[in-house]
Amino acid sequence: MKLPTTSEIIDDIEFLDDWESRYQYIIDLGKALPPLTEQERVPEAKVKGCQSDVWMHAEKAGEQLRFRVDSDAVIVRGLLALVMAAYNEKSPGDILAFDVDQYFLTLDLERHISPTRGNGLRAIVGKIRELAAAA
Amino acid sequence: MSLDVQALRAEFPILSREVHGKPLVYLDNAATTQKPQAVIDALVDFYSTCNSNVHRGAHYLSDEATRRYEHARTVIAEFIHANAREEVIWTSGTTESINIVAKGMAERLQAGDEVVVTEMEHHANLVTWQQACKHAGAVLRVVPILDNGALDEAAFASTVNSATKFVAMPHVSNALGTVNAVQALIQVVRKQAPNALVLIDGAQGIAHGNVDVQALDCDFYAFSGHKLFGPTGVGVLWGRRSVLEDWPVWLTGGEMIATVSYQDATWGALPNRLEAGTPNIAGAIGIAAAVTWFQQLNVADVQAHEQALLQAAVERGATFEGLKLIGNAPNKIGVYSFNLTGAHPADLGFLLDRQGIAIRTGDHCAQPLMDRLGVPGTARASFSIYNTLDEVELLFRGLEKARDMLA
Ligand SMILES: Cc1ncc(COP(=O)(O)O)c(C=O)c1O
Numbered sequence: 001m002k003l004p005t006t007s008e009i010i011d012d013i014e015f016l017d018d019w020e021s022r023y024q025y026i027i028d029l030g031k032a033l034p035p036l037t038e039q040e041r042v043p044e045a046k047v048k049g050c051q052s053d054v055w056m057h058a059e060k061a062g063e064q065l066r067f068r069v070d071s072d073a074v075i076v077r078g079l080l081a082l083v084m085a086a087y088n089e090k091s092p093g094d095i096l097a098f099d100v101d102q103y104f105l106t107l108d109l110e111r112h113i114s115p116t117r118g119n120g121l122r123a124i125v126g127k128i129r130e131l132a133a134a135a
Numbered sequence: 136m137s138l139d140v141q142a143l144r145a146e147f148p149i150l151s152r153e154v155h156g157k158p159l160v161y162l163d164n165a166a167t168t169q170k171p172q173a174v175i176d177a178l179v180d181f182y183s184t185c186n187s188n189v190h191r192g193a194h195y196l197s198d199e200a201t202r203r204y205e206h207a208r209t210v211i212a213e214f215i216h217a218n219a220r221e222e223v224i225w226t227s228g229t230t231e232s233i234n235i236v237a238k239g240m241a242e243r244l245q246a247g248d249e250v251v252v253t254e255m256e257h258h259a260n261l262v263t264w265q266q267a268c269k270h271a272g273a274v275l276r277v278v279p280i281l282d283n284g285a286l287d288e289a290a291f292a293s294t295v296n297s298a299t300k301f302v303a304m305p306h307v308s309n310a311l312g313t314v315n316a317v318q319a320l321i322q323v324v325r326k327q328a329p330n331a332l333v334l335i336d337g338a339q340g341i342a343h344g345n346v347d348v349q350a351l352d353c354d355f356y357a358f359s360g361h362k363l364f365g366p367t368g369v370g371v372l373w374g375r376r377s378v379l380e381d382w383p384v385w386l387t388g389g390e391m392i393a394t395v396s397y398q399d400a401t402w403g404a405l406p407n408r409l410e411a412g413t414p415n416i417a418g419a420i421g422i423a424a425a426v427t428w429f430q431q432l433n434v435a436d437v438q439a440h441e442q443a444l445l446q447a448a449v450e451r452g453a454t455f456e457g458l459k460l461i462g463n464a465p466n467k468i469g470v471y472s473f474n475l476t477g478a479h480p481a482d483l484g485f486l487l488d489r490q491g492i493a494i495r496t497g498d499h500c501a502q503p504l505m506d507r508l509g510v511p512g513t514a515r516a517s518f519s520i521y522n523t524l525d526e527v528e529l530l531f532r533g534l535e536k537a538r539d540m541l542a
């Protein structure tokens with residue numbers, strides 16, 4: 001499965017009306033996210049502030065930033081896929097301009113990005129924006 | 136006799152609420168227990184009718200608040216069979232209680248002394264001792280567990296020796312539910328290390344009844360109000376009077392002094408010398424209300440009910456494909472820790488939550504224990520007196536749905 005774009009995701013999720021099918025969709029996205037290798041799951045790549053382990057590698061690809069992320073929890077992987085749709089292979093300007101809170105609000109998933117939630121999505125987003133600001 | 140669980144549930148207002156549109160199934164009791172109306176009423180009553188600072192005399196309300204607050208100390212002393220009420224020190228919880236003891240020991244330990252803990256410690260009873268040892272150049276010895284999560288008692292006996300100055304161990308493991316044979320283990324310490332002091336981390340042990348600090352023959356017993364149907368932010372350090380009397384003071388300030396000049400101070404008597412500052416007055420009254428409430432229950436009924444819940448979970452789980460029980464020591468209370476093949480505990484916790492079922496997932500503040508068990512974490516359902524067999528079944532139905540969704 002190719003990872004969808006943010007607008008495809010919004011269309012897909014808005015079409016699903018109960019929690020089970022929404023989270024099934026997120027789980028399936030999580031399964032489709034290409035995993036990191038064991039060698040890439042190094043402590044240096046771990047993102048702090050996560051309840052389940054989350055790793056991220058970032059590199060410059062021309063004008064864009066490329067990210068590869070992984071987690072050992074599939075729902076977190078699914079949520080990471082949502083974040084990747086927004087940020088992966090985008091220019092630093094696009095990254096900084098993207099309103100991620102609004103995006104999660106539209107998806108009715110804002111509780112996952114709230115600062116009190118320990119699953120690290122907010123930490124990942126913070127890291128990505130930091131890299132974009134420095135790029 | 137058996138416990139009337141429906142009547143009991145009716146005393147806990149929170150148990151009738153819904154989460155995510157589903158009736159709450161609260162199976163996170165090892166993290167914190169819910170509060171009966173009697174405790175909520177005691178807190179409201181204190182603030183509504185007699186809020187005042189204690190031990191400052193001079194007016195009616197302060198006298199009444201002091202009376203209630205000191206009566207609470209007596210309630211706790213009787214509950215745990217202390218020799219004297221002055222042996223009950225109010226703290227903010229188990230963590231602070233253990234810190235008072237570990238900080239004091241850090242001053243007394245010499246290089247080469249040994250402190251003994253177990254592999255099943257909560258971080259509160261591990262990091263404290265590890266840091267005390269580092270401070271003093273003492274050696275931390277960690278007694279292993281068996282693969283079933285029981286303490287290796289033979290290893291315990293061979294670890295405790297004349298160099299042992301302190302032994303700290305849990306009454307009950309929060310991650311595995313293992314009940315340690317603390318009384319017998321303390322006898323081993325008394326024989327093999329007569330000069331050692333012993334602390335029991337009672338955070339999980341206290342709510343299961345029958346704690347008798349004199350019979351146990353420990354020197355310290357630490358617990359939290361919030362795991363005993365009481366409020367958060369209050370706990371107890373019980374210590375043997377002869378040990379507490381000259382225990383290094385840890386917080387200094389008001390209330391704990393006898394005399395003060397600009398350049399010097401002397402400390403007051405027990406219990407105040409270890410209780411600096413305005414205490415958690417409402418908390419103390421709340422925890423006493425919780426204990427009074429708990430004492431109306433028949434301990435044998437409480438324990439039988441918890442065993443029935445645990446047994447039901449163990450039996451149901453035994454035929455649940457891919458489910459691995461973590462910790463099946465012969466003597467356990469109602470902690471059901473498990474992993475499911477192919478499912479991360481965080482995913483299980485999340486999908487159960489969506490179904491109204493509250494469990495805890497992760498390392499349960501016991502990272503080294505998870506490493507020892509070779510798991511990144513577990514999912515943990517922990518039962519209390521107000522849980523029902525139906526709720527155990529709902530847990531497994533919820534897990535079936537989670538497993539199907541994750542497949
Ligand atoms: C065995 C054990 N020890 C210590 C603690 C710490 O208790 P508190 O956080 O109330 O200080 C806990 C709490 O989870 C526990 O289960």
